[in-house]
Amino acid sequence: MTDQNRSTEPNASCGCKIGRISTQYEFSGLDTALIEYWTGEADDQYSTRELATYVNRQVLEAALEAADVPVKDGEVENTYRLLTDDDVSSGTRVQTRNELQRDGVPIEQVESNFVSHQTVYNHLTDCLETSLEEPSDEERLDRGAEKLGALQNRTAAVTTSTVEQLERNDILTIGDFNVVVSVTVTCEDCLQEYTVRELLEQGSCQCHESHSDHH
Structure with missing residues (x-):
C-alpha cells in the first residue's frame, strides 16, 4: 500500500475519527482510496483490518516526517509492526516508543490516532455510504x-x-x-x-x- 493520499489540502469528509485525522494530518484522497481498496475497484482488495493498517501507517509516517525523522523504504512498516504486533515483546515495544519519543515524535498522540478495523468499517458504511456486494x-x-x-x-x-x-x-x-x-x-x-x-x-x-x- 503506497502513501499516495497525502496533500497540502485537508479533505475531511465527516466528523468521525478518520475524518478528524484526515484533517489533522492533511490527507487528501483517503476516502477514495479506502472505497477503492475495500470494494476491489483498485488493483487489490483489502479487508477492513488491512485498511486500518493502511491508515495507521500513514498516520505514523506523517508524524515521523513532521518530526524530521528520516524514513527509509520499509522503515514505517517495520516501526508500525514493532508498535502493534502481538509477536513483539513488551520490552522491544517500549524501546521503540522511547526511541521515537527521543526523536521528537509524540508517540502517545500518534497511537491514540490509530484506528481499528471497526472504525474503518463504520466510516465506509456510515460516513461514505459504501457497501460490498455479496461475494459469489x-x-x-x-x-x-x-x-x-x-x-x-x-x-x-x-x-x-x-x-x-x-x-x-x-x-x-x-x-x-x-x-x-x-x-x-x-x-x-x-x-x-x-x-x-x-x-x-x-x-x-x-x-x-x-x-x-x-x-
Missing part, C-alpha cells in the same frame, strides 16, 4: 482457501524457526529437514477423510453423493 460461492471458496493456505504457511514457518532454534542451541539434532503442514477434515457421518484442498475443490463429502444417488 466461488469467491467465498477462493477466499477460504487463501485464508487457510496462509495459516498453514505460517504454521510451517513457525515450526521451521522453532526447530532451527532448538538445533542451534544443541537441544535437538536433525539433518536437512522440510516442514509440511496438512490439515485433514473427517466427516463423522460417512467417515471420509479429506485434505482441506480436496474438500474445497469437491464441495461436498460422500454423504451428499450418497443422498444424490438415492434420488
